[in-house]
Amino acid sequence: MSSDSKKIRELLESIRLVYGYDFTDYAEASISRRIQHFISTRKIETIDELAKIVLKDEKAFEELVQEISVTVTELFRDPSFYKSLRENVVKRLATYPFIKVWIAGCATGEEIYSVAILLKEEELLNRSVIYATDINQKSLKIAKEGLYNIENMKSYTHNYQHAGGKRSFSEYYIAKYNTVLFDKSLRQNIVFSPHNLAVDKSFNEFQLVICRNVLIYFNQQLQNRAINLFYDSLCPFGFLGLGSKESLLFSDKQKQFEDVDKKEKIYMKSK
Amino acid sequence: MTKNAKYEAIVVGTSAGGLNALFVLLETLPANFPLPIIIVQHRSKDKNDLLEEVLQNKCKVKIKQADEKEKIEKGVVYIAPPDYHVLIENDLTLSLSADEYVQFSRPSIDVLFESAAGVYKDKLIGIILTGANSDGASGIRLIKANDGLTIAQKPEEAFSPVMPSAAIKTNAVTHIWPLSKIRDFLLTLNN
Numbered sequence: 318m319s320s321d322s323k324k325i326r327e328l329l330e331s332i333r334l335v336y337g338y339d340f341t342d343y344a345e346a347s348i349s350r351r352i353q354h355f356i357s358t359r360k361i362e363t364i365d366e367l368a369k370i371v372l373k374d375e376k377a378f379e380e381l382v383q384e385i386s387v388t389v390t391e392l393f394r395d396p397s398f399y400k401s402l403r404e405n406v407v408k409r410l411a412t413y414p415f416i417k418v419w420i421a422g423c424a425t426g427e428e429i430y431s432v433a434i435l436l437k438e439e440e441l442l443n444r445s446v447i448y449a450t451d452i453n454q455k456s457l458k459i460a461k462e463g464l465y466n467i468e469n470m471k472s473y474t475h476n477y478q479h480a481g482g483k484r485s486f487s488e489y490y491i492a493k494y495n496t497v498l499f500d501k502s503l504r505q506n507i508v509f510s511p512h513n514l515a516v517d518k519s520f521n522e523f524q525l526v527i528c529r530n531v532l533i534y535f536n537q538q539l540q541n542r543a544i545n546l547f548y549d550s551l552c553p554f555g556f557l558g559l560g561s562k563e564s565l566l567f568s569d570k571q572k573q574f575e576d577v578d579k580k581e582k583i584y585m586k587s588k
Numbered sequence: 589m590t591k592n593a594k595y596e597a598i599v600v601g602t603s604a605g606g607l608n609a610l611f612v613l614l615e616t617l618p619a620n621f622p623l624p625i626i627i628v629q630h631r632s633k634d635k636n637d638l639l640e641e642v643l644q645n646k647c648k649v650k651i652k653q654a655d656e657k658e659k660i661e662k663g664v665v666y667i668a669p670p671d672y673h674v675l676i677e678n679d680l681t682l683s684l685s686a687d688e689y690v691q692f693s694r695p696s697i698d699v700l701f702e703s704a705a706g707v708y709k710d711k712l713i714g715i716i717l718t719g720a721n722s723d724g725a726s727g728i729r730l731i732k733a734n735d736g737l738t739i740a741q742k743p744e745e746a747f748s749p750v751m752p753s754a755a756i757k758t759n760a761v762t763h764i765w766p767l768s769k770i771r772d773f774l775l776t777l778n779n
Contacts, residue, residue, distance in 0.1 A: 321706070322678055344657075344683045346675035346703045351687075389688045395671075397635070530686040533656055533672075540657075561635065562656050562669055562684050 324364040325349050328371075335372055338382060338452075339515045342539035351385040386453040388424040388530065391469065393431045395561050396479035398529075401581040402432075403481050406556050407439045410524055416445040419523045419550060421514060421543075422531035423449040426460025427473075430489075431480075432527065433503040438483045442506065448521065450512035461509050463499040467492055514543045519550040526551055530560035537567040544568035551586045558583050595737070595777065596711040597660070597676075598623050599704045601697030601727070603630040603719030605747025610643060610717070612767045613774065614665060617649040621663045621778055623713075626654070626676070626704065628668045628697045630719070640667050658682045668695035675703040691723035701727020710735035715770060716761075717741045719751025725758050732760035739763045739770055 322345065329340045329348070340348060352364070361367050371378040393399050410416050416436075423429050429449045436442040451457050474486040490497040512520070514531065526547045532540045547557050548570045557574065559582040565571040574584040602609055606629045614625075631637060644651040647665075654666040660680045668674040672684040673695050690696035701714055701724060714731040716724045718741060732738050740761045743749035755761055765773070 347685045533684045
């Protein structure tokens, strides 16, 4: 192990002790890259120096957390995933009088609006509540505002169409100058809250949990913890949707899920 | 023991024109090639492209798409999946990331090369082939700084010279070779 790698471990361990944010079970390669990036943009020389700053200065720590926990995504990222949700999951969700969805690691909200649009088109949104959580408060704030750069709309529209969208995508937002604002009606049943998959517990029972491209940042133990948490948070026969390169491989609950769509990583809690 | 026996992994980065170049490099490798090879070929987000299958059809060495937290094995060629960066963990497993684009690319060659350099140090070979942007140049610099071996395809014969030229401009490239020579060099590792 290189000395930098050791120092990063020590830094994460100190952060855990001082602030209670636990990044020690994050996959090291990505978090190292983000810490190095933070260092280079702040003109800090070494990891030791960074450690001194963030352990003394809570504001600097907050900035570091925002940087190392930020994730990027897009509306209807992986259209085939949403198409499969529509085809394989929605009908079964419709049998519930009241639908609770948890989007874990919702980042800046693109996934939330994707799911809300899908539920609206399937006429389920008015009896659904979407719980949107992320460890990153800054991302949550952006998610809540629902304001996005207009530059991305062309590719989002393309995604929406390939995801089996039933209307014109532009019906869902208002464009002004360089930004778009998603329609209020999409946001009425969304609860935003901070939640940390590394330390926090289950907080409700859901029919659908979506957590995409979050587990890839965790080591195998933490992946297992998160999937256990999802298992505990799902009703019997509830659904779990993961990112296209994620799986239940490292989970001891693997056998308690059934494949709904193997390729799209959609599972159902079966036991 | 030859001096080549010290190497433990090879990383390759390529973009425009990469498929044909990869055929040349990989076609002649034996199934029991003694090193793992991890490749970033810039590709579209389309998950239905058949890059791995197309390569496997002509190659004896095993070719597969990189999977999350997969153990890196000798004699296997790992290709970065569409829309994800690939990084190397200290325990010699592969990690994926959906972080933002680097050099307009995801997967990005720089992301792979930089993390591989930190893990394999002087036991790494980094190769830049044909391509139309400068992704990989910063990675090549870091491989060299860690005493790894760096090779760029001779720009004059590359389908697109931009990528090897950008790598060469860093002054961190050990060998500038035509593809056939890079291929022959890889074969010498197999003794």
